[in-house]
Amino acid sequence: MNSMTTREAQAVEDALTRFRDEQGALLPLLHAVQDTLGYIPKEATPTIASAFNLSRAEVHGVITYYHHFRQTEPAQHKLALCQAEACQARGCRSLTEKAEALLGCNLGEHTADNRWELEPVYCLGLCASGPAMELDGKLYARITPERLESLIRKKELS
């Protein structure tokens, strides 16, 4: 098995120091690692498992069960478009097609150059002002196709 990079190992160690003694704190630990690195390195599984007295399979099971956790590096920019009912009623289906065309990748995928990933999200709690989305961690509501395009262009230039 490959070993973690120094940066990865440090992130895991820091998170373990914070959470290893807290009851049931596997999720906060995984969040802390992912918040630092953007993903949870596969190679961290054995370290986390032994610190929490769990089997590797248990830790792997938890990481893969939750939609939020990921084991691969994220693309440079992440666009999450709400696909849930209230946004459907406000036009998220056609907005999604527009985003797919602009970025050149399908919902749930990333672009070949890994500059962009386009993810579905099921409700951001902005249901009165949809379509709603999250772009690189910032929330946006009442998104028109024009607004979407200009926000993407702005990121492209940055």
Add this chain to the structure above:
Amino acid sequence: MSVKIYVPRDSAALAVGADEVAEAIVQQAASRGQSIELVRNGSRGLLWLEPMVEVTVGGERVAYGPVTPESVASLFDAGFLAGKPHALALGPTEALPYLKNQERLTFARVGITDPLSLEDYQAHEGFAGLRAALALTPADIVQQVLDSGLRGRGGAGFPAGIKWKTVMQASADQKYIVVNADEGDSGTFADRMVMEGDPYMLIEGMAIAGLAVGATHGYVYIRSEYPDAVSVMEEAVRRATAAGFLGKNVLGSGKAFDITIRKAAGAYVCGEETALLESLEGKRGIVRAKPPLPALVGLFGKPTVINNVLTLAAVPFILCRGPKAYADYGMGRSRGTLPFQLAGNLRHGGLVEKAFGVTARQLIEDFGGGTESGRPVRAVQIGGPLGAYLPDALLDTPMDYEALAAKGGVLGHGGIVVFDDTVDMAEQARYAMEFCAIESCGKCTPCRIGSTRGMEVIERMKATPAEAVPQGKLLRDLCSTMLNGSLCAMGGMTPYPVLSALDHFPEDFNLAAETHKAA
């Protein structure tokens, strides 16, 4: 003297540029030599007007909205600091019919105060419920909650007082209060608005619950899609602890109560209470079989009160004003008020707290102002992704747990999602099955496999009209298997949106109204 200006910090305001507006206001004020005091309040809930800026003029708050950063200079030019007219002027906030016609008990403070100010909170009855509870025995607190008629706001409507009583009577070395802040239902955002707009109310409700049942520790499980709610709650817990409202010695009573904020990780089913407990324990969020009830064997195997945010947020009012003041609102067995969330294709979407008994039509027309598209309403989904779609003919049903159930609907968490006549109801039904397939915890076959089969069947009905009748029958069989063979409401209630779409809108499934009745 400096003028007080309010710019909301609620996510729904931030997502349409509230921070940029606040920044522009500060800049304009500075360049004009105007002294202002900027308060970042919660949202008043008139979400189509966000960012809605308020200015205090002669002791009264006057509103402007929706404000853009570009319009700020013209607001200053027009004299909005003195409440002068402007194209965006809305008049005195309290006089806006949308607000004036509500019955805000839980949302009384939201949008009015600075969410993190303990002074503001206490100046508006904050912690009065906790102080009252500290003078009562646990049994008396539970009795007040029972007398208020408060039922769980997370969906099932189970009486809160009965749950609390069970936990109170259980003997254990440790008990827990768990707040279900997973709010996964599309069309709902009231939990989020409470956490971002009045976090101490939830903290107070939790502390009262702790006193009532003898729990010294509470957890708030907040969905990861709500980063602002997480950070406001974390800061509120820190401040409340530092000020002695939480900690080893709550308000000098000798009683302890601490709160931990936990972030979820994007699994809808973790809103189901037992899956939530598994997740809090650091496991996969798989639903547990009941019994045992969480009230007896809950978090880490200990007796646990698990309640929705709105359930616990209603408690401080009940303890402060008395159970009767709360129970005086409502109809039948649905006592008190419900913060309804108007969403989807509406001109005036937002938060409307009303006593139970208001009709969907009143909410949609009188408050919501009809569809934003200007087209007729065709279908309304009430109660989230597991709730039924109602046609126009059923919109006069009073919003009450029993009355809605009698019409095949569910009230759930009070979310109301409106669709106009461009909606394809077969597609909505297909989506309901797809959502179930994506979010199923995988424990039961009807839910895990049935949902995928359901999607395929609906796709076939749409693609091949000649197949619609036999496939429609198959869909009904499938739904009845899911209804009867699922451990929790994920698989057990996904048939609600599907069957209601099929019953009320058969033409969208290539079925004639008569054929479908015969089928």
